[in-house]
Amino acid sequence: xxxxxxxxxxxxxxxxxxxxxxxxxxxxxxxxxxxxxxxxxxxxxxxxxxxxxxxxxxxxxxxxxxxxxxxxxxxxxxxxxxxxxxxxxxxxxxxxxxxxxxxxxxxxxxxxxxxxxxxxxxxxxxxxxxxxxxxxxxxxxxxxxxxxxxxxxxxx
Amino acid sequence: xxxxxxxxxxxxxxxxxxxxxxxxxxxxxxxxxxxxxxxxxxxxxxxxxxxxxxxxxxxxxxxxxxxxxxxxxxxxxxxxxxxxxxxxxxxxxxxxxxxxxxxxxxxxxxxxxxxxxxxxxxxxxxxxxxxxxxxxxxxxxxxxxxxxxxxxxxxx
DNA sequence: ACGTATAGTTGAAAATGTCAACGATTGATT
DNA sequence: AATCAATCGTTGACATTTTCAACTATACGT
Numbered sequence: 001x002x003x004x005x006x007x008x009x010x011x012x013x014x015x016x017x018x019x020x021x022x023x024x025x026x027x028x029x030x031x032x033x034x035x036x037x038x039x040x041x042x043x044x045x046x047x048x049x050x051x052x053x054x055x056x057x058x059x060x061x062x063x064x065x066x067x068x069x070x071x072x073x074x075x076x077x078x079x080x081x082x083x084x085x086x087x088x089x090x091x092x093x094x095x096x097x098x099x100x101x102x103x104x105x106x107x108x109x110x111x112x113x114x115x116x117x118x119x120x121x122x123x124x125x126x127x128x129x130x131x132x133x134x135x136x137x138x139x140x141x142x143x144x145x146x147x148x149x150x151x152x153x154x155x156x
Numbered sequence: 157x158x159x160x161x162x163x164x165x166x167x168x169x170x171x172x173x174x175x176x177x178x179x180x181x182x183x184x185x186x187x188x189x190x191x192x193x194x195x196x197x198x199x200x201x202x203x204x205x206x207x208x209x210x211x212x213x214x215x216x217x218x219x220x221x222x223x224x225x226x227x228x229x230x231x232x233x234x235x236x237x238x239x240x241x242x243x244x245x246x247x248x249x250x251x252x253x254x255x256x257x258x259x260x261x262x263x264x265x266x267x268x269x270x271x272x273x274x275x276x277x278x279x280x281x282x283x284x285x286x287x288x289x290x291x292x293x294x295x296x297x298x299x300x301x302x303x304x305x306x307x308x309x310x311x312x
Numbered sequence: 313a314c315g316t317a318t319a320g321t322t323g324a325a326a327a328t329g330t331c332a333a334c335g336a337t338t339g340a341t342t
Numbered sequence: 343a344a345t346c347a348a349t350c351g352t353t354g355a356c357a358t359t360t361t362c363a364a365c366t367a368t369a370c371g372t
Contacts, residue, residue: 017231018311020219022212025288026299027193029306031208034186041183052187056178063176066244069317075173077191079361084321106319106368112179131182137312142305143182149294149302150185154192155174156291226350235330240352262337262350 015099037134044130049093053078055127056116057086058120061096062112068101069108193290200286204279205249209234211283213242214276217252218268224257225264251275 006057022028041052048057056076060067069087073080087110092138101107112120135143178184197208206214212232216223225243229236243266246252251272257263268276291299 013227014230015311017216017221017223017227020216020221022215022219023304023307025195025215025283026291026303026306027190027283028210029303029310030186030190030193032233033306033310034183034190037183037186052183056184059181060173060176062236063173063178065172065173065176069318071169071173074170077188079359080320081322082360083360101319104319104369108320127181127183131236132284135309137309138305141214142308145301146305146309147180147182147185149298149305150182151179151190152298153291153293154185154189155171155303224350235328236351237331238329248355257350260338260350264351 008023033134037130040130040134041127043121044126046124049120050123051084054086054090055120055123057090057110058095058112058116058123058129061090061110062117062120066099066109066111072110077102083148090116096145157182189290193286196286196290197283200282201279203282204275204278206275209238210242210246211276211279213246213266214251214268214272214279217246217266218273218276222255222258222265222267224260225266228266246272 038052041055045051045055053076057072060072060075067075069083070080072078072087073083076083078086085100087096091098095114096110096112098108098110101109136147138146187310194208197211201207201211209232213228216228216231223231225236225239228234228243229239232239234242243254245254247254252266253269254264254266257265291302294302
């Protein structure tokens, strides 16, 4: 048992602080799960030279919604200049193309190329695995419920 | 109606992209709600010269659990060096004190001073308001359910 | 036609994140 | 008891990310 003492203590100490009242703060819970989650997701996406950011842009570019960069910035809660960098890189890799906006020539819509679509299909599989890893402690119904509540909190 | 056209279009365009499949990705939902949430929380805490980070440390310092800096780092998903900076600042403001660890003289425990406790009491009120703002779209039962699911995902 | 507002882009400054090293201390092994 | 590897807090360097202010081109109301 001496052999396991360190590990036990580490395990015991690991979640000791979960007893603090901050564990009832939604902001904190979101931050913590998000931190762990994006680590897992980034690791899963690294294989495709993507991060959660570029992956998100790629999904939206492939959605058929033809988002403009401004819309991407708003939706992803990012500064427009960050979108420029993300789209620059994806475009350099031929995964995405910029097209002049239909109504508004200032705007540029971002759409996935066939290569982008193909890469996305594979990356999505990895992302799904990552997600189930993050939500391993929840059963399917609970995971669905969590998603539904998050969506409702965001969009009513 | 021309008067409202812009706003309507802006509102219509605002959540247009929510139709994209990424809206079913937990990682994305967490990121988005977390982004909005920490903006709201930071705004609410600015009045007390706190940010969500320092507020979290203060709560844990006041929890009676006497966390060490290492434990704070692990629990808050931060690098130990960031904890140093956070505790430095709180200690400079007399909100918190470092004490040598009881068993382990390498470790330093962080505990709130009476001033820290007092500030925390006020900040907690602001934080609670911020939280209800973030979760405005959820009723009480749903908010509780969301918290429970997040806690379960984190700690099983 | 004019002035104001917006989209994308650029670049700089500030804030954060990451990492490697170090002294002090610990605990296990010999 | 002496030693060796590991851990804690700390510092400083470096990379990444965020934030912001300009700028050009375009749109739109008046």
